[in-house]
Amino acid sequence: MGTHVIKMPDIGEGIAEVELSQWHVKVGDLVVEDQVLADVMTDKAMVDIPSPVHGKVIALGGQPGEVMAVGSVLISIEVEGAGNLKESAASAPVATKEAPAASKVEAAVESKPAAAAAPRSAPVCQGPMVAREADERPLASPAVRKHALDLGIQLRLVRGTGPAGRVLHEDLDAYLAQGQSNASAPATAAYAQRHDEEQIQVIGMRRKIAQRMQDATQRAAHFSYVEEIDVTAIEELRAHLNEKHGASRGKLTLLPFLVRALVVALRDFPQMNARYDDEAQVITRLGAVHVGVATQSDVGLMVPVVRHAEARSLWDSAAEISRLANAARNGKASRDELSGSTITLTSLGALGGIVSTPVLNLPEVAIVGVNKIVERPMVVKGQVVIRKMMNLSSSFDHRVVDGMDAALFIQAIRGLIEQPATLFVE
Structure with a gap:
């Protein structure tokens, strides 16, 4: 096994540093080539950072909201064989965008042969609801998080069917459908007291x-x-x-x-x-x-x-x-x-x-x-x-x-x- 170290790429226009906006992977995740690893924010736009290799994530170089210099270590991926032991920049940037797009990750995975798509993390359970630890932050795009907040859904209870267990809009629909079909739910649930709260970092766009x-x-x-x-x-x-x-x-x-x-x-x-x-x-x-x-x-x-x-x-x-x-x-x-x-x-x-x-x-x-x-x-x-x-x-x-x-x-x-x-x- 070898290690492929990816550096923050030079996005151009004389930009010396960018803000790490969001990770789409975590340590231990299996990734495929072209899968989006992270979103970074320049002065003008959000940019996807894709993976140039297949492998397993073994280290992340920063936290969302952190400003990182071009050339600093972004992520380390364990690869088959000797690997590329040299530190390298990520694949060429990447489609400029204004919102993280889960569909890009899914397309990258689904476009591979069946053997290549295997690294996708297995669902935690077969139903639309799953229990996570209270402090575990499920993978989801800002749009999905906002949609869940508007619907009053706790994301940690929703099973994600996207890459690496990412929660999609369809998963929210499935969760709602399950709740609506549950005839045993108390009629007064809509008036139950709520004590949950969510802290949202003001980062990226x-x-x-x-x-x-x-x-x-x-x-x-x-x-x-x-x-x-x-x-x-x-x-x-x-x-x-x-x-x-x-x-x-x-x-x-x-x-x-x-x-x-x-x-x-x-x-x-x-x-x-x-x-x-x-x-x-x-x-x-x-x-x-x-x-x-x-x-x-x-x-x-x-x-x-x-x-x-x-x-x-x-x-x-x-x-x-x-x-x-x-x-x-x-x-x-x-x-x-x-x-x-x-x-x-x-x-x-x-x-x-x-x-x-x-x-x-x-x-x-x-x-x-x-x-x-x-x-x-x-x-x-x-x-x-x-x-x-x-x-x-x-x-x-x-x-x-x-x-x-x-x-x-x-x-x-x-x-x-x-x-x-x-x-x-x-």
Whole structure:
């Protein structure tokens, strides 16, 4: 037997250290080539570290949350034969992502012949529930942990069917199904006292989001401005375009119309499409409109970027927004796709509420927040009519943007949305 020592790889871009976000294996686990061993967090994205060999894990080089230098020992694996006794970097990095993806591990195992797949740890029991020690932390992705927390399930009671006993979403479903079929459960279980608690380390992507939000609120002088917009006409236009062209060009949401409104309004308000370097005391106004579209993923808020929105049609913007959102949610967005925005658009869709106070995406100086659409009685030309109304809740950096300019900018967007033909008049 020999030992294969894997060092933290050089991920590029001059990065000298990374944060160890999550282990997907533990000491004693059998692993196969290409199986994901760990997730590490750079300044911009989460990165998979795969195994270059088959073998047994004999030592881990760090704990989740620990910052490790490039070239430091990441993991040691016992291999058949003499092994590669030299310390080596992990296989080339690895798909850039924003959320740990259990499916990648499963695919790596299942793609091997039956003999190679054998190292997968055997299930602890054959039923969907298993007892673990109280201090034993079961393997599961952050998305599965959040799902279990939302469902009120203790992960240590759930049998994992993934690689190395990893708990999957399907295992949570099986656990729930077993509980629902247990007719002997007391009728008052829903009202039973609970005394359990779970401590969750703020590491990886969640730590990065926390740092960025704290940094933004501490450095920028935030102020918000809220305006009510009548979206009846643009919703009618959207429905007409979808009916006429949806099958051939794809369905349009409201977002590409808002992107177009930003592009047109910024022609008269270039100070909103800017970045502020507060250390150098320099404001850079940009001609290109790179719109960040805030997107919720399993591990938190991502902001993929629609580049050169000023050169895109409605359908081009819609397709790019959809592509980027899917990439972010599936953990496949690249670093370039998650950086370089000049102004950000944020929306919670139907859950958007009445008003919000979005946090700036530094070093940008403006963010436009979209609230939900509701039907309300409004007075139009002396008549009470039902109209579709929506609020825009936007925030600005008062160090750069004056209150009057912010109000005029949002009023310009309002005019474009309420008279949608003006979006396309040059």
